[in-house]
Amino acid sequence: MSSNDDLLLDVRGLTIRFPTSDGIVQAVTDVSYTLSRGETLGVVGESGSGKSVSNLATMGLLNRKRTLISGEILFRGRDLLTLPQDELRKVRGKEIAMVFQDPFASLHPMYRVGDQIAEAALAHANISKEAALARAVELLDHVGIPNARNRARDYPHQFSGGMRQRAMIAMALVHNPSVLICDEPTTALDVTVQAQILELIEEVKREYNIGVILVTHDLGVVAETANSVMVMYAGRIMEYGPAEQVFGRPQHPYAWGLLDSMPSIEQRLERLVPIEGAPPSLIAPPSGCPFHPRCPYRFEPCPTEVPPLVAPVPDAHPDACHLPWERKVELGTQRSLLARDAA
């Protein structure tokens, strides 16, 4: 798929636990994935599925004293989890940058936008303040802020939601990172502005030849922008593969459920097909496959054995489900026939 030089992130067996007074929250369990240059990895899942937490670990933003983390996060061969704090600081914000959901909460309301970007520039480079400001203006212009020189002197409240998110992207790009993590970058934005921001992220990726991790609950966003997709549920990966396969031939009952419950804009359906029940508690997740209590196809091994994330047949992508391959094919075919009947 890609040569070793292109491999940016190699996460292996990442497990994250938060001890709380109510018990241990099993936020992420045994998660492994890779990210290469030029790749957009879409991470989808509902609230509490662990999709954000695993990225916070990559950024080194989890308190190491209060969090139990095991596994490896290899960034170009170096394990970020064992890196000393001062070494980690050289990677975070410089080589791996992040864009958060709420651009208003991530910008300081009392500093000028340009100064905030310049501050990011000064944090990792030994340059003059003037040079940092010039860099900020250059980047603001680059991310499509009209009249960047003057707008750099604005305060965040003078920017619209879309412009703030552009400013956040500019800030993330200050040091030409090789990994850009976008955590729900468009959730707070209107749909027409969302389209603009997604386009900008795609352009930035192509131009800088970087890897992008796009975390979102919106399957449509992932389907349109990601090359590879990771479907998470209750802290585990349920299905992981190339986007056109995961959306074209999904293999896991949870992925079927997610796709089927999505309200369609193409047609009015007689009845939406929800996933029954509610997502589980992460303090006491279900035994075996975490999805089994809501899964209509569960059978004997599901409540007791955790299904491994493996490709069931050589030309399929990995999924974590006990169902035999023939049964998955059969159910998958039924599903697409039903979809065609509804149309």
Add this chain to the structure above:
Amino acid sequence: MSEATAAANAGARTVVGNGENLVELDHLTKRFAVKQGVFARGTAQVHAVEDVTLTVRRGETLGIVGESGCGKSTTARLMLRLLDPTAGRIVFDGRDITRLSQRQLRPLRREMQMVFQDPYASLNPRKTVGQIVGTPFAIHGQSNARTRVMELLETVGLSPEHYNRYPHEFSGGQRQRIGVARALALSPKLIVCDEPVSALDVSIQAQVLNLLRSLQRDFNLTYVFISHDLSVIRQIADRIAVMYLGHVVELGDSESIYTHPKHPYTAALLSAVPRASANGRERIMLTGDVPSPINPPQACVFHTRCPRFHRGHCDVEAPQLRELGPSQWAACHYPLEKWPMTDDEIRQAEGAAREDRPSLEGTAHELPTT
């Protein structure tokens, strides 16, 4: 497609009682005064809702769609007289309620209820579910509502044993069911749902939408359903009003609007929605953001972002809603001739094409086909 259409049409035609319209809004306008400047020397006005004329038919679901700040929630609040209009008229169930006092409105309140967006903020955390759902009965002087409340809990898919539990013991979807039960309590004629599923996960959204649809059938309810999510609106609305900067820019049958949008803004909204089924399709990119409602653009409010903008026409003369298809109205001088259209086709509206074509950060692009 045919079955769904038939169902939608049947839903739209279900008429009970006298008078087809449950709610009529007539040239409704709402402006809010806001302070401007550090020492609040000047006051300005937010043009929240401008000259909106709408009807809600009995038994139908009217969807109101638009981006944040387009006035969709304000319109709904005016409809319920939770806000007082600056100008215009509101008729509910054949009665002009525009100038009624709060006391006069009180008996009417039981006929109109609301389901709110955030199921965490809209339920009092210190009251039990029984108290929350029982409150409407208490307010309207019905005691001993306990059995009725338990029935309601069952109707919305909860269990009567939940009566003595507190909201924090429930998930988001279950809380929204409690909110629906409370709205149903007094058998209202109209329920306004303001983004009722926006705070819910997608697998739970479908549960709540199914519930709302089946309740409508069982109790002959009329819904006004507000959402920014066009896919959700498609699943529930019989008719749709598309709003932009306080104006209704397109109005009509859901099916017609989704298959043949006439207003360029509607088309841009539809094309901007990311889809999981990646069919090759072109996206109409709008530039910039929605202008400020304090100082909205002259004439057509959409002209600053419109790909079909004609200088000397769109910025001079405000378009009125006019009938452009069977039960479909749009407020546009240069409505779309067909759909789908490519970005370039849209720009080449009859007459002079837009000369000062705005610099597009992302011009329309071809999406990958699978």
